[in-house]
Amino acid sequence: MNSAQIEIQLIASVVAIACAIPGTFLVLRKMAMISDAISHSILPGIVLGFFITHNLNSPLLILLAALTGIITVVLVEYIQKTGLVKEDTAIGLVFPALFSIGVIMIAKNANDVHLDVDAVLLGELAFAPFDRLLINGTDFGPKSLWIIGTILLITVTLLIAFFKELKVSTFDKGLAASLGFSPAIIHYGLMSVASVTTVGAFDAVGAILVVALMIAPAATAYLLTTDLKKMLLLAIIFGVFGAISGYWFAHWLDASISGSITTMLGLLFLTVYLFAPNKGLISVMYREKQQRIEVSLLTFLLHLKNHSEESERHVNHLNEHINWQKVRSKVVLELALKNNMIHIDNEIVSLTEKGNKFTTQAIDYIITNEDAQIEHMKDDFFLFRG
Amino acid sequence: MDLQEYFSLVFSDYTLRTITLGTAILGAVTGMLGSFAVLRKQSLLGDAISHAALPGIAIAFLITGAKDSNTLLLGALISGLIGTFWIRGIISKTHLKSDTALGLILSLFFGFGMLLLTYIQKQPNANQAGLDKYLFGQAATLVESDVWLMAIVTGICLFVLLLFWKEFKLLLFDEDYTKTLGFNTKFIDILITTFIVLAIVLGLQTVGVVLMSAMLLAPAAAARQWTNSLSVMVMLAAIFGAFSGVVGTAISASQNNLSTGPVIVLVASVFVMFSFIFSPSRGLLFKQIRFIKNRRDLELHKTLAFMHNIAETHEDISHPHTIKILNNFQGFTRKTLQKLVDLDYVILNSNMWSLTEKGFKTASNLYSQPSEDE
Numbered sequence: 001m002n003s004a005q006i007e008i009q010l011i012a013s014v015v016a017i018a019c020a021i022p023g024t025f026l027v028l029r030k031m032a033m034i035s036d037a038i039s040h041s042i043l044p045g046i047v048l049g050f051f052i053t054h055n056l057n058s059p060l061l062i063l064l065a066a067l068t069g070i071i072t073v074v075l076v077e078y079i080q081k082t083g084l085v086k087e088d089t090a091i092g093l094v095f096p097a098l099f100s101i102g103v104i105m106i107a108k109n110a111n112d113v114h115l116d117v118d119a120v121l122l123g124e125l126a127f128a129p130f131d132r133l134l135i136n137g138t139d140f141g142p143k144s145l146w147i148i149g150t151i152l153l154i155t156v157t158l159l160i161a162f163f164k165e166l167k168v169s170t171f172d173k174g175l176a177a178s179l180g181f182s183p184a185i186i187h188y189g190l191m192s193v194a195s196v197t198t199v200g201a202f203d204a205v206g207a208i209l210v211v212a213l214m215i216a217p218a219a220t221a222y223l224l225t226t227d228l229k230k231m232l233l234l235a236i237i238f239g240v241f242g243a244i245s246g247y248w249f250a251h252w253l254d255a256s257i258s259g260s261i262t263t264m265l266g267l268l269f270l271t272v273y274l275f276a277p278n279k280g281l282i283s284v285m286y287r288e289k290q291q292r293i294e295v296s297l298l299t300f301l302l303h304l305k306n307h308s309e310e311s312e313r314h315v316n317h318l319n320e321h322i323n324w325q326k327v328r329s330k331v332v333l334e335l336a337l338k339n340n341m342i343h344i345d346n347e348i349v350s351l352t353e354k355g356n357k358f359t360t361q362a363i364d365y366i367i368t369n370e371d372a373q374i375e376h377m378k379d380d381f382f383l384f385r386g
Numbered sequence: 387m388d389l390q391e392y393f394s395l396v397f398s399d400y401t402l403r404t405i406t407l408g409t410a411i412l413g414a415v416t417g418m419l420g421s422f423a424v425l426r427k428q429s430l431l432g433d434a435i436s437h438a439a440l441p442g443i444a445i446a447f448l449i450t451g452a453k454d455s456n457t458l459l460l461g462a463l464i465s466g467l468i469g470t471f472w473i474r475g476i477i478s479k480t481h482l483k484s485d486t487a488l489g490l491i492l493s494l495f496f497g498f499g500m501l502l503l504t505y506i507q508k509q510p511n512a513n514q515a516g517l518d519k520y521l522f523g524q525a526a527t528l529v530e531s532d533v534w535l536m537a538i539v540t541g542i543c544l545f546v547l548l549l550f551w552k553e554f555k556l557l558l559f560d561e562d563y564t565k566t567l568g569f570n571t572k573f574i575d576i577l578i579t580t581f582i583v584l585a586i587v588l589g590l591q592t593v594g595v596v597l598m599s600a601m602l603l604a605p606a607a608a609a610r611q612w613t614n615s616l617s618v619m620v621m622l623a624a625i626f627g628a629f630s631g632v633v634g635t636a637i638s639a640s641q642n643n644l645s646t647g648p649v650i651v652l653v654a655s656v657f658v659m660f661s662f663i664f665s666p667s668r669g670l671l672f673k674q675i676r677f678i679k680n681r682r683d684l685e686l687h688k689t690l691a692f693m694h695n696i697a698e699t700h701e702d703i704s705h706p707h708t709i710k711i712l713n714n715f716q717g718f719t720r721k722t723l724q725k726l727v728d729l730d731y732v733i734l735n736s737n738m739w740s741l742t743e744k745g746f747k748t749a750s751n752l753y754s755q756p757s758e759d760e
Binding site: 027030031032033035036040079082084085086088089091092093096097099100101103104107108121122208209211212214215216218219222223250253254255256258259260261262263265266269273279281284285 | 424427429430432433437475476479480481482483485486488489490492493494495496497498499500501502503504505508521522596597599600602603604607610611643644645647648649651652655658662668670
């Protein structure tokens with residue numbers, strides 16, 4: 001590993017951390033698409049800033065571009081407030097228009113602007129180490145590392161200072177307002193941080209990757225935990241993992257680093273999406289299947305409880321009467337036998353003591369909906385876990 | 387070339403005619419299907435799908451090694467559909483919300499597509515140049531066969547739309563009711579989503595991945611402001627879309643260095659802005675005018691009621707009072723007083739006012755029968 005490689009990985013990791021923090025809150029506040037809108041609509045701000053400063057790394061350009069990001073948010077909210085269109089349509093209307101203006105501005109001034117739309121959207125991390133910060137001839141490392149590092153520092157300071165406020169206003173706006181924190185200030189503060197981060201990162205990794213780095217680690221973490229602090233930490237870890245593994249993947253494939261970081265984040269999300277212990281696809285489908293069987297079991301037990309006459313409880317009759325497919329009735333019967341809820345005598349099915357008690361309790365629960373009584377049943381049955 | 391020249395050339399010049407026709411058809415079909423996307427609150431789905439289509443284009447190229455636009459579009463269609471159904475899966479099976487699912491699929495698929503595109507560019511294959519036109523679109527690369535493809539797809543779209551009109555409409559406004567009527571909502575849902583994906587994929591070559599969502603949304607959002615009827619809205623959206631296509635092409639052809647996609651999007655945005663402001667029933671301008679008028683009416687009524695209260699204390703209702711006593715009253719202005727005189731409710735006599743018979747009657751009926759004085 002040479003120093004340029006280390007620097008690239010360092011920049012990518014710092015960007016990942018800087019994105020994961022606002023990203024977590026955007027995901028929790030159901031505003032993930034705003035980051036997509038911001039990442040597109042900063043383009044006119046960048047172009048305008050470039051006309052003025054002629055330097056992609058100037059702080060003025062970053063401020064101007066971040067301002068366009070905030071203008072996007074304000075415009076979207078204004079359109080939403082008029083009620084003329086549904087909420088998400090407002091986002092979809094604003095950012096393409098601003099982006100188009102940016103593209104046209106670049107196209108009309110192609111001779112003066114050495115700025116590429118591709119570069120803004122996609123970035124090129126591989127070149128980041130070549131643009132170095134030189135003060136009096138001393139080399140202080142890559143410029144983009146300094147920029148994104150400063151942004152990260154500000155973000156972390158704000159996060160620590162306003163953690164409580166952010167937490168309360170994210171989960172309970174009404175409570176936050178009644179406690180005296182203005183939800184509007186927190187909201188626009190978060191939007192400003194998201195804008196500044198997007199702008200600061202576009203040079204290194206491109207606007208689209210910023211969206212991926214904001215949403216994907218946070219969404220992946222959200223599938224694994226519901227604790228805010230843990231979620232933040234997991235999102236940061238996932239982001240850094242994506243950044244470093246993505247770099248080596250790109251190195252091996254000789255392709256775009258930002259594309260490959262996104263791909264690694266995608267694979268990570270896919271894995272968690274499928275295999276997460278409680279909220280993963282496989283465990284959700286398993287739970288749904290179990291619940292379906294347990295509903296059948298309960299119906300079956302109820303039928304037995306309601307009919308004391310033997311003809312109603314004969315195995316053949318049950319098959320016809322409840323009209324389940326063979327396989328399913330077998331599964332249900334086995335489940336009931338396994339739990340000692342029924343016994344079969346001469347092809348006559350009857351409830352055991354335990355089965356009788358269980359059925360009564362289950363019915364009580366369904367009627368009264370009181371959680372406490374069935375606490376012990378939750379361990380054995382998915383049905384009662386809500 | 388200026389605009390006049392453009393219009394004289396549009397029927398004779400092959401390239402101009404093809405592009406104009408292509409963008410017009412594209413605008414019409416996206417406007418039509420976009421109406422459904424907008425009304426179903428799936429506005430941003432278009433954005434996600436268009437980004438999700440990128441890896442499909444790259445994979446189709448990697449497999450076939452050819453740049454035939456039909457196979458590339460087929461790849462885009464497949465990967466767009468995969469993206470769409472994955473979004474559905476995330477929303478229905480996990481607790482992640484729709485915006486997270488959209489942003490996730492959008493950025494992840496796009497990033498993966500970029501990875502493949504850069505990988506392709508490093509391949510020793512002279513054929514690969516020009517794949518990136520799908521990023522921002524290049525209407526200039528449209529040829530007649532592309533336009534034919536668009537026309538055929540639009541035709542099929544129109545046919546299916548008319549065939550399933552009732553079902554689409556029902557599903558749009560009351561999904562549960564549709565289910566109870568025995569329609570297969572899943573099938574209708576998949577049908578309309580597939581057509582939306584198809585329309586988006588068709589537009590990729592012309593407007594590009596990034597701006598495609600606006601083509602879907604803008605005409606529909608503009609059309610929505612002018613009508614409350616679905617059929618009128620779909621037709622209006624198609625017209626707006628086609629019109630933005632033609633005007634956008636005309637403007638970009640008449641200037642140097644202007645790519646067509648962004649200009650079309652801006653023209654469509656102007657349509658939206660115009661509709662937002664000037665639509666008679668929903669527009670902001672008329673809403674504001676109605677708001678001011680209502681406030682004036684209210685002030686008028688308040689003044690009248692106040693006068694009525696004073697007049698009531700006297701035996702003779704037309705007993706004159708000074709204007710001064712009205713001065714501290716909120717609803718009162720010179721204008722409202724003048725208006726009351728014009729309406730024959732009040733008689734002014736130098737600095738004194740008195741209620742007329744008619745004014746007194748109106749005032750006493752003001753709150754009991756509000757419909758009368760409108």
